[in-house]
Amino acid sequence: MSSIDLAGRPVPRIGQGTWRMGEDPARAKQEIAALQEGIDLSLTLLDTAEMYGEGGAEKIVGQAIQGRRDQVMLVSKVYPHNASLRGVAQACERSLQRMQVEHIDLYLLHWRGQYPLSETVEAFERLREQGKIGAWGVSNFDVDDMIELNDERCATNQVLYNLEERGIEFDLLPWCAERAMPVMAYCPIAQGGRLLDQPALRQVAQRHGVTPAQACLAWVIRREGVIAIPKASTAEHVRLNAAALHVKLDAEDFAALDRAYPAPQRKQRLNMV
Numbered sequence: 001m002s003s004i005d006l007a008g009r010p011v012p013r014i015g016q017g018t019w020r021m022g023e024d025p026a027r028a029k030q031e032i033a034a035l036q037e038g039i040d041l042s043l044t045l046l047d048t049a050e051m052y053g054e055g056g057a058e059k060i061v062g063q064a065i066q067g068r069r070d071q072v073m074l075v076s077k078v079y080p081h082n083a084s085l086r087g088v089a090q091a092c093e094r095s096l097q098r099m100q101v102e103h104i105d106l107y108l109l110h111w112r113g114q115y116p117l118s119e120t121v122e123a124f125e126r127l128r129e130q131g132k133i134g135a136w137g138v139s140n141f142d143v144d145d146m147i148e149l150n151d152e153r154c155a156t157n158q159v160l161y162n163l164e165e166r167g168i169e170f171d172l173l174p175w176c177a178e179r180a181m182p183v184m185a186y187c188p189i190a191q192g193g194r195l196l197d198q199p200a201l202r203q204v205a206q207r208h209g210v211t212p213a214q215a216c217l218a219w220v221i222r223r224e225g226v227i228a229i230p231k232a233s234t235a236e237h238v239r240l241n242a243a244a245l246h247v248k249l250d251a252e253d254f255a256a257l258d259r260a261y262p263a264p265q266r267k268q269r270l271n272m273v
Contacts, residue, residue: 002245004227006045006182007106007135007155011073013221014245015045016238017186017231022056028063030233035064037235039071041242047158047184047229048099049077049110050091055098062099074099075106075184077139077158080113087115088123092132106155107133111140111272117149125153139184142270143171154181160271161185161226163216163261164195167268177225187273188228189216200260204253214240218247219257 002013016038021031035046046065048057058076065072076099082091092107107127109120124136138149139158146157157176161168162185176183189195196202196212205215213230220228232238 002221004182004225006073006184006227007137009073009105011045011227012043012245013227014043014217014241015047015073015075015184015227015229016043016241017229018046018048018057018061019052019186019231020057021048021231021233022053022058022060027233028060031060032064034233034235034238035061038232038238038242039064039068041238043238043242044072045075045227045229046072047075047186049108050082050095051077051079051110055094058095058098062101066100069101073105074101074103075108076104077108077110080109080111080115083109083113083115083120083123085119085123085126088120089127092127096132103132103134105134106137107135108137108139108156108158112145121149121151121153139186140270140272143175146172146175152179156182156184158184158186158229160187160273161220162188162190162195163198163201163219163257164190165271166261167264167270170264170267172270173223173226180225182225182227184227184229185220186229188220188230189213191273198260200256204249204256207253208247208249210244210247211240214244214247215249215253217241217244218249219254221245222249222254 003010078091127133135155137156205212
């Protein structure tokens, strides 16, 4: 399986996202089963956040990993309004309780807020020293934010990246690559489904005998240092995501997709959802 080093551990190039999970009790069993199916298929990087379902997604994750905590790399995120010295500690404790674990492998600042980065980093470092987190990183940080942070202990930057959102290729991806910092791509197949109906993408997928979503994932992880974290709420969807690890696009595919969705030629504002 294609893997990459994240916070000192090898992880699959495709993980499991959990945004919008834990919002409907009627879907809980299906969501838990989907995450467990993913773990069975070696998609052992699980990404969640206190924001998702206001803690509901973390509860789903906690139930999914019961009895198999040592098999997964657990990533969660703290709200910016909780990113003070005291707030981070309290938020982390709540996340640990919701997931019924003693340790979060990688803890991220979800996006920048009112608190100084130095204060948030100090809070992260205290948690690391206490053994409550293994490493820390950030999310939705542009190059200027990363330069201001200026901390080699930052393990990753999680940002929006897909065929429709290629702006980070101009400066942020090269900046992270120069520092051997992995980038986690959220919404790797975009939102709303319109991307999956794009003729060029469908043609590429058809050439390889895969779905447009699988072609999207293969395109995202074509770049060294990028991890895709798609959400899948059904077991069948998870199996398709796992199979995307083995899809190999070629120069003809990349050229066709570049024509449909050109690479950025100048600095673009970092988008987020």
